[in-house]
Amino acid sequence: MTATREPILSVRGLEKHFPIKGGGLIKRTVGAVRAVDGLDLDLYPGEVLGLVGESGCGKSTTGRAILNLQPATGGSVVFQGRDIVGLGRKEMRPLRRDIQIVFQDPYASLNPRLPVFDIVAEPLIIHGLTKDEAELRERVRTLVETVGLNPEHTNRYPAEFSGGQRQRIGIARALALEPKVLVLDEPVSALDVSIQAGVINLLEDLKERLGLSYLFIAHDLSVVRHISDRVAVMYLGKIIEVAPRDVLFEAPTHPYTQALLSAIPLPDPRLERSRQRIIITGDVPSPANPPSGCRFRTRCQKFANQLDDTQREKCMTVEPPLESRGTDHQSACHYAEALKVL
Amino acid sequence: MTITNDADPRTPLLSVQDLNVRFPTEDGLVHAVRGVDYELHSGEVLGIVGESGSGKSVTSLAVMGLLPGSARVTGSVKYRGQELLGLSDRAMSRVRGKGVSMIFQDPMTSLDPVYRVGFQIEETLRVHDPKLSSKAAEARAADLLALVGIPNAAERVRSYPHEFSGGMRQRVVIAIAMANQPDVIIADEPTTALDVTVQAQILEVLQTALSETGAAMVMITHDLGVVAGIADRVLVMYAGRPVEVGGVEDIYYEPRMPYTLGLLGSLPRLDASTKQRLTPIKGSPPSVVNMPPGCPFAPRCPLHVAECDAVEPELVEVGHGHAAACIRIDEVRKAEGDAATVFEDSSDDATLTTEPAPATPQEETAR
Ligand SMILES: Nc1ncnc2c1ncn2[C@@H]1O[C@H](COP(=O)(O)OP(=O)(O)O)[C@@H](O)[C@H]1O
Ligand SMILES: Nc1ncnc2c1ncn2[C@@H]1O[C@H](COP(=O)(O)OP(=O)(O)O)[C@@H](O)[C@H]1O
Ligand code: SF4
Ligand code: SF4
Ligand SMILES: [Mg+2]
Ligand SMILES: [Mg+2]
Numbered sequence: 001m002t003a004t005r006e007p008i009l010s011v012r013g014l015e016k017h018f019p020i021k022g023g024g025l026i027k028r029t030v031g032a033v034r035a036v037d038g039l040d041l042d043l044y045p046g047e048v049l050g051l052v053g054e055s056g057c058g059k060s061t062t063g064r065a066i067l068n069l070q071p072a073t074g075g076s077v078v079f080q081g082r083d084i085v086g087l088g089r090k091e092m093r094p095l096r097r098d099i100q101i102v103f104q105d106p107y108a109s110l111n112p113r114l115p116v117f118d119i120v121a122e123p124l125i126i127h128g129l130t131k132d133e134a135e136l137r138e139r140v141r142t143l144v145e146t147v148g149l150n151p152e153h154t155n156r157y158p159a160e161f162s163g164g165q166r167q168r169i170g171i172a173r174a175l176a177l178e179p180k181v182l183v184l185d186e187p188v189s190a191l192d193v194s195i196q197a198g199v200i201n202l203l204e205d206l207k208e209r210l211g212l213s214y215l216f217i218a219h220d221l222s223v224v225r226h227i228s229d230r231v232a233v234m235y236l237g238k239i240i241e242v243a244p245r246d247v248l249f250e251a252p253t254h255p256y257t258q259a260l261l262s263a264i265p266l267p268d269p270r271l272e273r274s275r276q277r278i279i280i281t282g283d284v285p286s287p288a289n290p291p292s293g294c295r296f297r298t299r300c301q302k303f304a305n306q307l308d309d310t311q312r313e314k315c316m317t318v319e320p321p322l323e324s325r326g327t328d329h330q331s332a333c334h335y336a337e338a339l340k341v342l
Numbered sequence: 343m344t345i346t347n348d349a350d351p352r353t354p355l356l357s358v359q360d361l362n363v364r365f366p367t368e369d370g371l372v373h374a375v376r377g378v379d380y381e382l383h384s385g386e387v388l389g390i391v392g393e394s395g396s397g398k399s400v401t402s403l404a405v406m407g408l409l410p411g412s413a414r415v416t417g418s419v420k421y422r423g424q425e426l427l428g429l430s431d432r433a434m435s436r437v438r439g440k441g442v443s444m445i446f447q448d449p450m451t452s453l454d455p456v457y458r459v460g461f462q463i464e465e466t467l468r469v470h471d472p473k474l475s476s477k478a479a480e481a482r483a484a485d486l487l488a489l490v491g492i493p494n495a496a497e498r499v500r501s502y503p504h505e506f507s508g509g510m511r512q513r514v515v516i517a518i519a520m521a522n523q524p525d526v527i528i529a530d531e532p533t534t535a536l537d538v539t540v541q542a543q544i545l546e547v548l549q550t551a552l553s554e555t556g557a558a559m560v561m562i563t564h565d566l567g568v569v570a571g572i573a574d575r576v577l578v579m580y581a582g583r584p585v586e587v588g589g590v591e592d593i594y595y596e597p598r599m600p601y602t603l604g605l606l607g608s609l610p611r612l613d614a615s616t617k618q619r620l621t622p623i624k625g626s627p628p629s630v631v632n633m634p635p636g637c638p639f640a641p642r643c644p645l646h647v648a649e650c651d652a653v654e655p656e657l658v659e660v661g662h663g664h665a666a667a668c669i670r671i672d673e674v675r676k677a678e679g680d681a682a683t684v685f686e687d688s689s690d691d692a693t694l695t696t697e698p699a700p701a702t703p704q705e706e707t708a709r
Contacts, residue, residue, distance in 0.1 A: 153692075153694060165691050168691060194393065194622060195623070198622035198624070200610065201689035205689050225611075246615050250615070263538040266571075267567045267594065268570055268613075269591050269594050272570045280539050281543070342612065
């Protein structure tokens with residue numbers, strides 16, 4: 001399906017390394033946190049691409065680098081045919097209209113001293129998009145209604161709104177410039193489930209009504225399965241598997257994807273108690289010093305239990321590339337094999 | 343002190359009755375816990391679920407006697423028949439650890455950054471066994487670390503908390519909680535701060551801890567998946583009160599309180615290939631300062647009728663060991679666990695709930 005279309009956003013070999021400074025008077029660079037370390041992804045018009053992985057794997061850094069909020073240290077981000085890596089503020093401005101970001105924390109991302117009207121109106125004013133006050137009022141009203149809030153409340157301050165409502169204000173602001181792409185960084189993670197569900201429904205509606213594309217970043221795989229068309233799984237700064245949603249959840253081929261899906265408890269007592277669980281050992285290694293060869297090998301259940309020494313040697317010395325496992329399905333494991341874990 | 347009362351096996355290990363906790367604040371009296379009752383029997387796991395602010399943590403801190411001095415606590419908390427509310431700090435510290443021990447979300451609540459973890463485990467052991475030799479204490483500390491799955495336990499006893507990852511620290515905390523073979527472990531969101539792969543490890547360690555010590559557990563979490571896997575019985579809290587309690591299968595497959603039904607319907611499912619629309623619960627939980635009379639869930643409840651506002655519904659038995667606080671349980675029963683038959687799948691959220699807003703015509707039509 002996606003193979004014949006042109007991506008609206010195409011990321012190749014994206015790198016974001018943060019220097020680690022040594023102690024002492026002269027702070028020399030002694031190493032680097034390889035937060036994003038050679039990442040490829042494509043986002044197609046009208047689709048939701050879920051980006052998942054455990055904390056610290058580089059999801060937010062990827063999101064910020066794609067928007068050039070924190071410039072990449074390598075690779076390319078081609079948005080609507082133009083590479084934006086290295087572009088300055090001024091050159092980015094026209095592109096900013098088309099790609100916007102929504103952050104996780106609805107408390108930290110809105111200015112508490114501004115009424116909602118000003119928060120939503122600000123991007124319209126900065127970009128000079130409305131010809132007069134009346135038009136500005138009308139635009140803000142429409143935006144606030146679009147995200148399911150009461151337009152009578154735009155004179156109120158963020159503190160008067162619930163967490164879910166504040167996240168909607170953030171979404172209204174992001175929509176002000178009529179973007180084509182939204183990068184949503186954990187947009188519902190801080191919300192209780194009963195409220196999270198309303199924001200998810202809203203995001204689904206907006207996508208249909210406005211023809212948006214989402215890069216939906218989250219650590220909650222249940223939310224990601226619900227909302228995404230395709231899903232990409234990250235581990236230590238790299239994509240290790242990407243596939244259409246149901247393929248990824250029904251027939252994951254990378255041992256990490258399998259372990260991740262297997263670890264998530266299901267809210268269904270009978271199912272949950274009859275499951276066979278793959279429990280991987282240890283914690284995620286430091287991105288300052290990733291393992292040689294395959295980055296997942298220190299926790300890989302397949303490496304530990306199923307491979308012989310020759311096979312293991314390859315895992316330790318050769319970094320597995322993303323390879324095709326079927327239509328639109330790729331994974332980065334030398335011994336990839338589909339396994340049903342749900 | 344005689345706290346051994348095993349003679350009658352029907353005496354619950356832990357019995358909480360009409361527990362109320364109030365905090366005096368500038369905005370008025372915060373009535374955080376408004377009448378919690380539960381019993382925990384030996385070998386049992388009770389799950390407590392509910393949205394943030396529903397009073398889960400305050401309930402447990404009250405049971406442990408760990409609330410700040412300003413808190414006003416009434417009701418009864420009995421451990422093996424012995425009343426704990428009003429016990430002196432010294433008497434209470436004899437119960438803590440040996441009778442009832444607690445695991446918090448943040449392991450650093452229980453760990454001291456300046457002492458080696460082995461020393462901290464040994465100290466815990468000595469509280470209840472002052473004559474324990476240092477050699478025996480050291481050996482036992484290493485055994486405990488090994489039991490919770492810490493590699494090279496014999497060496498790791500000499501490490502400091504900061505030398506462990508978050509998941510490993512939580513293992514140390516579990517080792518400390520188990521050290522004196524408590525009868526009851528209360529775990530308050532023990533895996534919430536952890537990644538799912540590490541959460542799975544910690545849940546497994548907790549299960550091991552329970553089977554090794556034979557302890558019963560109160561598992562507090564907002565994660566309905568975690569509770570589905572570990573709890574025998576479940577208590578659902580809303581606005582400081584239990585609104586439904588029952589066996590784990592009753593709660594998940596035959597919920598009778600609209601709030602429980604709504605919670606389940608708002609969960610996206612990892613194991614569902616069809617894109618079923620979610621059913622959110624409109625609005626937010628009420629403020630527990632100056633609660634109006636009537637059902638606390640009324641402003642968010644799609645089954646709300648005028649009668650719901652008269653008095654706060656009591657828990658009523660709806661099946662064997664299953665009770666719900668709602669006057670329209672028959673309507674909920676008809677939903678057969680399908681939230682979509684009761685809740686709307688709407689995507690708006692237009693009512694301000696942070697203050698008792700005057701009902702504008704707009705808000706009335708939104709109902
Ligand atoms: N400004 C920064 N300086 C140094 N390290 C950083 C910075 N931002 C993020 N990192 C590190 O980069 C890694 C990836 O972080 P992040 O992208 O926030 O992960 P995620 O969003 O997946 O949780 C982490 O190890 C984090 O500590
Ligand atoms: N020390 C305190 N003083 C005043 N209010 C408190 C205090 N501790 C908790 N609360 C209030 O009690 C309510 C219940 O809190 P809590 O038990 O922590 O909820 P939960 O654990 O279910 O998220 C909340 O409204 C909270 O703000
Ligand atoms: S390449 Fe080897 S270590 Fe890496 S995921 Fe595959 S089997 Fe495991
Ligand atoms: S008592 Fe009324 S308002 Fe409360 S949950 Fe039942 S139906 Fe809803
Ligand atoms: Mg992040
Ligand atoms: Mg709590």
